[in-house]
Amino acid sequence: MRAVVVRPPSPGAELLDVPVPELSAGTVRVAVLECGVCGTDHDIVDGKYGRAPPGSPYLILGHENLGEVRELGAGAAGFAPGDLVVATVRRGCGRCRFCHTNRSDFCETGGFTERGIGGSHGYMADEYVELPEYLVRVPPALRSIAVLLEPLSVVEKATFQGQRVLDRKEPTPGEPKVGVPRALVAGTGAIGMLAAFVLAVRGYRVTAIDRHGEDTLAAGLLRRVGARHVNVAGGTAVLGDEGYDLVIEATGSVALDFSLIDRLGPNGVLVLTGIPDAGGPAEPVAGGTLFRDVVLGNQAIVGSVNANRTYFESGLRDLAVFEDRWPGAVAQMIAGRHPIEECASVLAQRTSGTIKTVLTVRPGGAGASPP
Numbered sequence: 531m532r533a534v535v536v537r538p539p540s541p542g543a544e545l546l547d548v549p550v551p552e553l554s555a556g557t558v559r560v561a562v563l564e565c566g567v568c569g570t571d572h573d574i575v576d577g578k579y580g581r582a583p584p585g586s587p588y589l590i591l592g593h594e595n596l597g598e599v600r601e602l603g604a605g606a607a608g609f610a611p612g613d614l615v616v617a618t619v620r621r622g623c624g625r626c627r628f629c630h631t632n633r634s635d636f637c638e639t640g641g642f643t644e645r646g647i648g649g650s651h652g653y654m655a656d657e658y659v660e661l662p663e664y665l666v667r668v669p670p671a672l673r674s675i676a677v678l679l680e681p682l683s684v685v686e687k688a689t690f691q692g693q694r695v696l697d698r699k700e701p702t703p704g705e706p707k708v709g710v711p712r713a714l715v716a717g718t719g720a721i722g723m724l725a726a727f728v729l730a731v732r733g734y735r736v737t738a739i740d741r742h743g744e745d746t747l748a749a750g751l752l753r754r755v756g757a758r759h760v761n762v763a764g765g766t767a768v769l770g771d772e773g774y775d776l777v778i779e780a781t782g783s784v785a786l787d788f789s790l791i792d793r794l795g796p797n798g799v800l801v802l803t804g805i806p807d808a809g810g811p812a813e814p815v816a817g818g819t820l821f822r823d824v825v826l827g828n829q830a831i832v833g834s835v836n837a838n839r840t841y842f843e844s845g846l847r848d849l850a851v852f853e854d855r856w857p858g859a860v861a862q863m864i865a866g867r868h869p870i871e872e873c874a875s876v877l878a879q880r881t882s883g884t885i886k887t888v889l890t891v892r893p894g895g896a897g898a899s900p901p
């Protein structure tokens with residue numbers, strides 16, 4: 531079968547003919563329809579990280595996926611051929627209590643693998659084989675946008691984690707609720723845009739920041755969901771003095787991360803999802819003022835990575851709500867679909883201003899013709 535392979539730490543990606551994975555008892559064979567491309571894929575192709583499975587000379591790339599069930603191994607249940615499915619990414623260490631309960635996003639040993647990223651083959655291939663517990667069934671009505679479910683699951687977890695902290699502010703029974711909560715989203719890539727959609731649905735007044743003007747696709751979509759867009763190319767001071775209850779960061783910029791702490795309102799929470807370059811320059815920080823304000827304001831800074839299947843399931847529910855409230859808006863995030871044969875050129879370029887690029891594995895599959 532065809533597969534997009536990388537050989538970390540060597541840079542580059544190529545389409546290779548590789549053996550079809552074996553269907554064993556209890557597993558499901560899935561034909562891949564399409565895969566999203568994100569910054570993680572670009573970083574792996576650039577040779578920054580990524581790890582082939584033990585004994586394999588290469589890693590099959592791809593973690594943002596949509597496929598169709600083809601065949602069930604002996605004893606596998608819960609799916610039928612033709613079902614649309616999205617697979618989760620992380621596979622547990624098998625040793626900690628979180629991994630034992632399918633919550634490897636909270637793995638405490640670091641012994642997990644991630645399909646298409648580290649230690650386990652990904653989904654940019656004609657087929658993959660997986661256990662049913664890692665597959666999430668997708669309703670046919672969401673077929674053209676379900677390739678965004680994996681990045682959305684990351685947003686679902688991040689917003690849930692932030693909300694857990696904010697729940698301490700909830701009124702006690704009988705006490706009236708006052709005001710509309712304010713959310714700030716930093717970054718308007720796929721994660722930031724999906725966060726703006728989720729927070730709008732949750733009833734937040736949403737502001738989203740990036741370094742672009744009003745003429746981008748992202749700015750237009752933000753207007754559509756009632757969010758305010760602010761260009762902070764000249765610094766975040768343009769945001770004014772307003773403090774935010776929930777800040778979702780999706781840029782990986784360390785300098786911006788520090789400035790976002792200043793944007794927190796009293797009792798606010800900052801959730802970081804972007805992964806900064808560990809080798810980046812040291813940032814000068816006025817730590818005294820920064821942490822003084824965090825303490826005196828009861829503020830919280832929370833990191834959030836990956837997602838378990840509960841967040842894929844809540845993401846599915848939100849995708850349906852997005853489609854209901856803003857028909858066709860999510861599909862607009864997919865800037866282009868390219869055949870898998872074009873993987874090398876698609877993976878070599880990071881196009882600024884595009885929200886999501888998708889590689890089509892099976893022509894005629896999901897969303898092959900744009901709406």
Ligand SMILES: [Zn+2]
Nearest residue numbers: 568569570594
């Ligand atoms: Zn991704």
Ligand SMILES: [Zn+2]
Nearest residue numbers: 623626629637
């Ligand atoms: Zn674990």
